[in-house]
Amino acid sequence: MRSACSALLLLCACGTLSNEDIAFIEAIPQKDELHVQVPQGDTSQPACAIASADIWVSAKTTGNAINAGVDGILGLVDAIRAAPPTTRDTDSRTWGPFPDQNHPGVEVRVTMERELDANRVPWRWIYTIAARRPPADFLPLVEGEFFGAQAKDGSGRVTLHFENSWTLQINQPTDPHFPARIYYDLTSNPRTISLDLTSGQGFGLVGFDYGYAGYTDGHGRFDYAIPQSNGCLLEVTAWFTPQGAGKLTYRALCPLNLVYGDVTQCFDVSACVTYVNDPFAFTAQCNGVKPCILGNPASCPNLP
Amino acid sequence: MRSSKALCVAACLAALPAVAERRFALVIGDMRGGAGTRPLKYAERDAKRIYGILTRIGGVREEDARLLTSASADDVRSALEELKRRLAQAHEETVLFVYYSGHAKDGDLRLGDSRMPLTELRDALKDAPADVRIGLLDSCQSGAITRSKGIRPAPAFDVQQAQAASTRPRGLVLIASSSADEESQESDDIGASFFTHYLASGLLGDADASGDGKVTLAEAYAYAYARTVGETLQQHPVYLYDLGGAGDIVLTQLEPARGGLVFPAADEGVYVVLDGSRKAVAEVAKPRGDQRRLALAPGSYLVKKRDGDSLLLGDFSVSDGPVEVADARLTRRPLSDDPQKGASGPRWSLLGAGGAQVFFDAAARNGLFPPAALAGVELASRDDLGHELTWGIDFSLGGGSSNLRLPGLAPIPERFGELGGGVSLWRDFDLGDSATVSLGARVAFIYLARSFPGHSELPSQNFFTLTPGLTTAFSWHFTNRVSAVLRGRLNYLFYNVDQSQNLGYVEVAAGVDYAFGL
Numbered sequence: 001m002r003s004a005c006s007a008l009l010l011l012c013a014c015g016t017l018s019n020e021d022i023a024f025i026e027a028i029p030q031k032d033e034l035h036v037q038v039p040q041g042d043t044s045q046p047a048c049a050i051a052s053a054d055i056w057v058s059a060k061t062t063g064n065a066i067n068a069g070v071d072g073i074l075g076l077v078d079a080i081r082a083a084p085p086t087t088r089d090t091d092s093r094t095w096g097p098f099p100d101q102n103h104p105g106v107e108v109r110v111t112m113e114r115e116l117d118a119n120r121v122p123w124r125w126i127y128t129i130a131a132r133r134p135p136a137d138f139l140p141l142v143e144g145e146f147f148g149a150q151a152k153d154g155s156g157r158v159t160l161h162f163e164n165s166w167t168l169q170i171n172q173p174t175d176p177h178f179p180a181r182i183y184y185d186l187t188s189n190p191r192t193i194s195l196d197l198t199s200g201q202g203f204g205l206v207g208f209d210y211g212y213a214g215y216t217d218g219h220g221r222f223d224y225a226i227p228q229s230n231g232c233l234l235e236v237t238a239w240f241t242p243q244g245a246g247k248l249t250y251r252a253l254c255p256l257n258l259v260y261g262d263v264t265q266c267f268d269v270s271a272c273v274t275y276v277n278d279p280f281a282f283t284a285q286c287n288g289v290k291p292c293i294l295g296n297p298a299s300c301p302n303l304p
Numbered sequence: 305m306r307s308s309k310a311l312c313v314a315a316c317l318a319a320l321p322a323v324a325e326r327r328f329a330l331v332i333g334d335m336r337g338g339a340g341t342r343p344l345k346y347a348e349r350d351a352k353r354i355y356g357i358l359t360r361i362g363g364v365r366e367e368d369a370r371l372l373t374s375a376s377a378d379d380v381r382s383a384l385e386e387l388k389r390r391l392a393q394a395h396e397e398t399v400l401f402v403y404y405s406g407h408a409k410d411g412d413l414r415l416g417d418s419r420m421p422l423t424e425l426r427d428a429l430k431d432a433p434a435d436v437r438i439g440l441l442d443s444c445q446s447g448a449i450t451r452s453k454g455i456r457p458a459p460a461f462d463v464q465q466a467q468a469a470s471t472r473p474r475g476l477v478l479i480a481s482s483s484a485d486e487e488s489q490e491s492d493d494i495g496a497s498f499f500t501h502y503l504a505s506g507l508l509g510d511a512d513a514s515g516d517g518k519v520t521l522a523e524a525y526a527y528a529y530a531r532t533v534g535e536t537l538q539q540h541p542v543y544l545y546d547l548g549g550a551g552d553i554v555l556t557q558l559e560p561a562r563g564g565l566v567f568p569a570a571d572e573g574v575y576v577v578l579d580g581s582r583k584a585v586a587e588v589a590k591p592r593g594d595q596r597r598l599a600l601a602p603g604s605y606l607v608k609k610r611d612g613d614s615l616l617l618g619d620f621s622v623s624d625g626p627v628e629v630a631d632a633r634l635t636r637r638p639l640s641d642d643p644q645k646g647a648s649g650p651r652w653s654l655l656g657a658g659g660a661q662v663f664f665d666a667a668a669r670n671g672l673f674p675p676a677a678l679a680g681v682e683l684a685s686r687d688d689l690g691h692e693l694t695w696g697i698d699f700s701l702g703g704g705s706s707n708l709r710l711p712g713l714a715p716i717p718e719r720f721g722e723l724g725g726g727v728s729l730w731r732d733f734d735l736g737d738s739a740t741v742s743l744g745a746r747v748a749f750i751y752l753a754r755s756f757p758g759h760s761e762l763p764s765q766n767f768f769t770l771t772p773g774l775t776t777a778f779s780w781h782f783t784n785r786v787s788a789v790l791r792g793r794l795n796y797l798f799y800n801v802d803q804s805q806n807l808g809y810v811e812v813a814a815g816v817d818y819a820f821g822l
Contacts (some may be wrong), residue, residue, distance in 0.1 A: 015767030017752060018801045019671050022762055024711045030761050081763050088802065121711040149712025 014083040022091045024112050025081060027125045029144070029151035029158070034184055036195055036212040038222060041244025041269045048272030050287050050294050055226065056248055058269050059238050062224045065174075066162070066195050066210060069203040070182065072172050075102075077129065079101035080110045091116065091200050097132075103170045106131050109138055125156075131168050139164040148187065155185040162202065166273070176202025178208045182292070190215040206233060218242025219303065231255050239303040243270045245304050266300035274299035311698025326394050326435070327362065328387050329369040331355040332380055335736070337407030337414035346490050348373045349737045350405040350442060350500040353376050353585070357507050358401060361599050377418035384428050391433045397472060399553065402433035405500055408443035425756040426478065435474045436553055438521065442481040442500045444488045458730050478544040479525055481532070488534055494576070497581035499541060499655045502531035505586040509598040511563070517559040517597075522552045533587065554776045558599040563622040565605065566595040571631045578606040580784030582643045582735070597626065604786065606643055607634065615639055621737065655682040655789055661702065661722075663797075671708030672767075672799070673752070676722050678702035678811065684728075685821075692731050694742070698726040708756075716762070721756035742777040746793060771795040779817065787817040812813040 030239025038060050080095040084119035087094045091114050097107040112127040126145050126200035141164055146156020160180045165171040181196040190213040200207050211223040219241050226234045232254040245268045263282055266275040275295035276283050286292030316795050333351025335344040355371045358364040368390070370383045383403075391398050402425070411420050422441075429437045480498035481488040490497045496504075503524060505511070511519045511527035529541045541765050549554075558564070567575060572592035580583045580603070590596045594645035607629050609616040616634035660678040663669050680700025689695065702722045707715035730744020748771050756762040773795030779787045793811040798804070 012749075013767075013798050013800045015752075015769075015801060016763075016765040017672055017754070017767035017799075018765065019708060020802045021765070022671075022708060022716065022756075023713070026710070026713060026716075081761060084763075116711075119711070149710070228669060234540075249677035302377055 004019060004302045018084075018088070018090070021085060021093065023122065023149075024085075024114070026150040026152075027112065027114065027122065027146070028077050028080075028127060029074065029146070029153075029156070029184070031067075031071045033152050033186065034070050034074065034158070034182060035067045036193060036222065037214055037220070038063040039240055039242060039244035041271055048270070049274060050273045051283065053248075053267035053271045053273045055234065055250060055265065056238060056240075056246060057238055057271050058226050059222055059224060059240075059248075060128065062205060062210070062226070063212075064084075065205055069172075069180070069195075070265065072175070074158075077110065077142075084145070097138075099269070100131065100170070103131075103168075105133055107134060107166060123147060125151075125154075131164075131170065133168060135200055139167060141165055141168075146184075151184050151186075157184075157186050158182040172202045174202065176200055178202075190220060208235075221304075228252070232260075241269075241301050241303065244271070245301045247300050252280075266295070268296070268299070313642045320381055324396040325399065326396040326399065327358075327364040327368065327399040328391060329355070329358045329362070329403070330372070330380075330383050330387055331358070331369065332371075332372045332375065332406065332415075333400075334374055334402045334406035335413050336374065336416040337409070338417045338419075341407050341409065341414060344406065344490060345492070346496045347405040347407075347442075349583070350496055350504075351403065352505045352737060353496070353663070354403045354405075354440070354500065355508075356601065357504060357556060358403075360399070360601060361558065362507070363399075363557070364401065368445070373447075375415060377413070377420040380415065380420055381428075384432075386599065388428075388432055396432040396761075399436040399438065400429070400432050401438050401440065402429060403440040403442075405497060407444040407484070408441070411422075413443065413816045428478055429478070435472070436547070438553075439478040439786045442488055442497050442503075444482060444486070473547045473549040475547040475549075476544070477521060477547055480542050482539045483542050486539055487654070491538055493584075494587075495804075497541060498536050498548055499528060499532045501584060502535075502587070503528040505531070505588070509556075509558050509601065510586065510588045510590070510596055512596070517557065518554045519558070520552045522556050523556050531587070542744070543636070543644075556599070558597055563602055563624055564597050564599045564626050565607065565620060565622060566626045566628045567598075568628055568630050568641075569593050569595040573609050573611065573631075575609045576631065576644065580604055580782070581734070582606065583737075608643060610639075611636070613639065613682045617643070619642065651686040652818060653684050653686065653817050653819040655684065655698075655790060655815050655817040656680075656681070656694075657789065657813040659791070659811060659813025659815075661809060661811045665805075666809070668799070668807050671706065671710075671716075671718060671754075673797075673807070673809065674704060674706035674720065676702045676704045676717075676720070678722070678724070678813065680724070680813075684817075689729075692728050694728075694732060696728045696730075697725070698728065698748075699723075705814055716756055716759060718754050718756050720752060722753075723751045725749055726771075730775055730777075732779075738781050740777075740779040740781070740787075742775070742779070744775050746772070746775045746795075747772050748795065750797070752815045765802065767799075769797060769799070771797045773781070785819045787804065787819075788814070789817045790814050 013145045040204040052301055060099025076183050077130055085095050098110040100106040100108045105196040108131045110129050113123045115124040116122045124147055129142040130140045132138040132224055140161050141198045143162055144158040146154045162180060163177055165175055175287050178199045184193045193212045197205060197207050198209050204225050206225050208225040214220040224236050228234060232252040234250045236248055236250040238248035247266045249262045249264050251259055253259055257274045260280050264277040265273050268274050275297050278286055278292040281288050281292045285294060308636050331351050331354055333348035348375050359366050359369050359440035372379055373385060380700045412419040429439050488497055494501050506524045506527035507519050511523040513523055532539055532541055567588050567590055572590060575588040577586045578582050586598050588596045602623050604621050607618050607620060615637045616631060618634040661676045661678050679696055682696045684696035686694040686695050703720050705719045707714050708718050722729045725797045726746045726748025728744055728746035730742045733741045735741055750771050751768045753766040754766040773793055775793045777789050777791040779789045781787045791813045797807045798805055
């Protein structure tokens with residue numbers, strides 16, 4: 001009789017109510033947590049006194065490209081937020097395999113493991129997003145590891161296996177053919193995110209080690225690169241205010257290992273150049289006069 | 305068993321001219337008898353019944369009546385002294401009633417831990433400045449109060465000398481429910497002591513043997529004596545009768561009461577009238593050819609009559625006018641449906657309540673099952689199953705907000721909702737007339753859902769399970785229909801998502817219960 005009652009209760013007890021599931025989900029980084037956040041500034045386009053800050057404007061394009069690449073992979077994680085784990089163990093969860101809604105014929109499986117310290121506080125999380133086209137075996141698409149109790153204030157790395165997304169034919173046209181790695185540290189101020197694309201091109205970006213640092217007050221720094229039609233590559237370090245004004249320094253890496261720089265520009269929230277210090281007169285308004293200084297350095301925002 | 309002499313008294317009284325008269329009453333009920341006694345169950349209810357009859361149809365104005373329950377001997381002495389002062393100030397003819405229901409032992413009334421000698425009460429009555437003093441005692445060995453010259457352990461008053469009198473009665477009458485060496489008995493079936501039950505039934509009208517719409521002292525005593533002895537076979541009421549003048553007095557007048565139940569002459573038998581709590585309020589034992597009327601207070605009543613191997617039952621509502629209780633209006637039911645045995649057919653009631661739910665396990669209270677506020681309704685059917693068992697079905701809604709605290713994480717605010725429902729089976733235990741304690745079991749379902757405001761990354765979660773448990777309640781009855789209820793439930797819950805856990809939780813709620821169909 002007692003066992004029958006227990007069986008009845010067991011059969012009737014069902015649901016997803018789980019604190020531990022919440023802990024696992026909180027450990028997965030969200031797309032916006034790994035986004036490069038470049039201020040949009042004033043979207044109007046007034047006539048600029050010196051010149052338009054085109055190099056700074058390109059930072060937004062670069063940042064969006066990086067964000068799109070991250071979104072494409074981490075978007076797979078959204079599926080596990082909508083479904084309870086398939087299996088639960090004390091320190092691991094597995095979701096799936098379940099069909100990938102965006103790619104017919106593809107199954108996705110997400111596994112997470114955690115390690116706890118002596119106080120039962122999670123200090124390390126390892127997760128893998130894998131996919132397959134049955135009957136083939138699963139291939140890892142994302143392998144992540146981070147440290148801390150939750151992704152939004154932890155640090156870690158994410159390896160995006162784009163080579164496998166090509167194999168599974170779920171890639172975006174601009175995806176690289178090699179693994180890309182994202183390193184992030186959200187534990188302190190500034191929070192830093194870097195994208196290692198040094199193995200080649202991807203996301204429409206040149207091979208480069210992109211770096212982003214965002215401070216809690218909204219100002220930040222973004223290191224990125226812009227290819228030039230003359231074969232040179234502009235390496236840019238841009239500091240910006242929360243409103244979108246800023247100061248950037250770039251140098252040109254040209255064929256034959258020629259390096260020109262550094263050039264300093266300051267710009268306002270309308271993306272107009274307010275000051276130029278250009279030893280090589282790359283700036284058109286310098287009319288080839290070297291060295292070239294335009295505008296007032298006092299117009300530069302108080303940034304490093 | 306009725307005394308034909310009692311009829312003569314009524315006739316004599318009817319011939320007397322009307323005189324201004326004022327009546328006073330002290331009604332005492334005490335279930336506690338102190339050391340060496342077992343608490344009585346119905347003494348206070350008995351007192352309230354008599355108080356109600358005297359003030360409604362007994363000619364006692366409410367401002368001239370005192371009802372003492374659970375009082376001490378000193379309280380009784382004080383009340384007597386106060387009534388004596390007021391009697392002394394009265395300019396009309398006066399009548400003093402003193403009724404007592406409770407323990408008596410070794411010559412004393414037992415009022416809790418205090419005592420009042422029977423002789424003291426008798427002397428107080430003798431000395432009271434009232435024209436007529438009537439003492440009515442319903443307690444064990446209460447007949448000791450009549451130990452004096454004039455004792456009459458007889459079925460009816462000897463009123464021969466009164467028949468020729470032309471003056472109004474004056475003097476003292478003491479009536480006790482049992483002789484000095486007998487026990488007075490209570491009955492769970494009727495929910496009263498035998499003597500008071502029959503005395504009350506008689507005063508309400510069944511003792512009106514003359515059919516004149518008045519119940520005299522002689523009629524009431526004769527009726528109560530006959531019914532008490534007939535029912536108990538071992539309890540014999542006694543009296544001390546020392547009335548001069550006309551020698552009898554009208555105790556209740558049925559006519560001024562606007563409503564009541566009328567038992568037509570064509571039917572015969574013993575009818576028991578029950579109130580909304582299925583307690584007997586009166587009986588009518590009538591032969592064919594006599595009509596009886598019970599002057600009942602407005603309300604809903606259930607009338608039952610044993611008829612061979614079955615029962616006749618009927619619901620009646622008394623308001624302004626007389627309501628006829630003919631056998632043809634009663635429904636034949638099996639004996640197992642006897643309302644005094646715990647079955648009276650379903651009596652529905654609806655409880656609306658609000659309260660809280662708390663899990664015992666601190667870890668479970670963290671996010672999974674936080675303390676919740678609940679509001680709900682319960683529909684109950686009493687006496688449907690017999691044996692004073694009640695079943696009920698309930699639903700409740702609740703919820704609240706809390707913070708989920710996980711190791712290493714900032715508190716995560718959560719909002720949760722809960723839907724619950726269940727079926728219960730319980731038994732009511734009466735604590736006097738106004739209070740009931742219930743104990744029983746319940747099987748319920750519980751559905752919980754929670755979401756995390758400000759955390760769009762976190763999915764909503766839910767849980768459903770069955771929860772067996774125990775239920776208890778304390779009810780205080782303001783009226784037959786309306787009760788205040790304090791309810792507690794102890795539940796078991798099996799949780800199996802993260803891990804298998806046996807959890808317990810308690811629900812406490814307060815509400816108002818409304819009974820239908822009384």
